[in-house]
Amino acid sequence: MNSNVLITGATGGIGYEFVKLFAAKNFHIIAVGRNQEELDKLYSEFGGNIDSEIVCMKADLSDKMQVYDLLNYIKGSGREIDVLVNNAASAVFGEFICSDIEEEIASINTNISAFTIITKAILKDMVRRGSGRVLNVASTAAFKPGPLMAVYYATKSYMLSFSIAVASEIKDSGVSITVLCPGPTKTKFLEKSSPVELVNIDYSKMADPAAVALAGYSSLVKGKQLEIPGLKNKFNAIVAKLMPTSLLTDLLYRRRKKSIN
Numbered sequence: 001m002n003s004n005v006l007i008t009g010a011t012g013g014i015g016y017e018f019v020k021l022f023a024a025k026n027f028h029i030i031a032v033g034r035n036q037e038e039l040d041k042l043y044s045e046f047g048g049n050i051d052s053e054i055v056c057m058k059a060d061l062s063d064k065m066q067v068y069d070l071l072n073y074i075k076g077s078g079r080e081i082d083v084l085v086n087n088a089a090s091a092v093f094g095e096f097i098c099s100d101i102e103e104e105i106a107s108i109n110t111n112i113s114a115f116t117i118i119t120k121a122i123l124k125d126m127v128r129r130g131s132g133r134v135l136n137v138a139s140t141a142a143f144k145p146g147p148l149m150a151v152y153y154a155t156k157s158y159m160l161s162f163s164i165a166v167a168s169e170i171k172d173s174g175v176s177i178t179v180l181c182p183g184p185t186k187t188k189f190l191e192k193s194s195p196v197e198l199v200n201i202d203y204s205k206m207a208d209p210a211a212v213a214l215a216g217y218s219s220l221v222k223g224k225q226l227e228i229p230g231l232k233n234k235f236n237a238i239v240a241k242l243m244p245t246s247l248l249t250d251l252l253y254r255r256r257k258k259s260i261n
């Protein structure tokens with residue numbers, strides 16, 4: 001029988017690359033996103049596979065009821081999730097005192113609340129069975145405060161801290177938790193989080209989402225706790241640990257301000 005993977009944020013970017021990787025390994029995929037058009041495209045691309053199956057679920061994870069509906073659907077389907085990929089996230093770009101609080105709360109609900117609710121439900125079953133793998137897509141943003149994206153960076157810090165803490169609680173259970181911390185990646189993520197006229201986004205230096213997903217997938221398979229893809233990102237993570245936080249944050253703020261029109 002095929003193994004089952006639940007992938008949130010499967011409708012684009014890194015999440016779509018995860019769908020490709022798991023489909024190639026003949027997984028039964030439950031793909032979650034908000035965008036119905038993209039979900040339909042996913043189904044037409046992967047739905048006809050002979051060796052793997054895909055169920056595309058529309059759910060806005062910023063809405064707690066929809067998170068519980070998703071979990072109830074999974075329970076009702078009788079499928080046990082072997083791999084959970086927590087990839088969905090949103091961000092809001094801008095000075096905190098000017099940015100939209102409703103969008104920020106939606107981001108907190110998706111990146112923290114839904115992530116925590118889904119992880120608890122799926123992890124409980126995995127630990128009971130003594131097997132399973134979880135991949136949490138955080139970011140290099142998890143290692144430092146992020147002026148002009150203060151809420152987003154804080155949600156990614158939560159994700160990293162939470163993942164490492166829970167991983168230590170379940171160390172001997174047969175279940176692993178891997179945190180993937182990509183740096184800037186060529187997806188629509190920044191575009192979606194920023195008013196177009198606000199930021200000059202330079203895609204030329206960004207990582208390929210397929211390479212990022214593959215790095216995460218390989219570390220998941222190995223049960224590695226932390227994956228930071230790319231030498232520059234690894235180096236920056238070390239710098240963030242060593243440099244005084246206020247200095248690092250000021251530098252980041254000034255650099256980011258320059259990228260604004």
Ligand SMILES: NC(=O)c1ccc[n+]([C@@H]2O[C@H](COP(=O)([O-])OP(=O)(O)OC[C@H]3O[C@@H](n4cnc5c(N)ncnc54)[C@H](OP(=O)(O)O)[C@@H]3O)[C@@H](O)[C@H]2O)c1
Pocket residue numbers: 008009010011012013014015032033034035038059060061062063086087088089090110137138139140181182183184185186187188189190192209
């Ligand atoms: N791109 C980067 O530079 C970068 C760097 C580090 C980490 N990351 C992380 O990588 C992950 C994937 O992002 P990406 O770069 O691939 O961007 P993306 O293409 O925008 O993908 C984000 C995914 O999350 C989904 N999502 C967002 N809010 C949602 C909600 N409320 N309910 C359900 N689904 C929701 C989106 O679905 P919709 O189709 O509905 O929008 C989309 O499928 C995120 O966790 C992000 O924080 C990205």
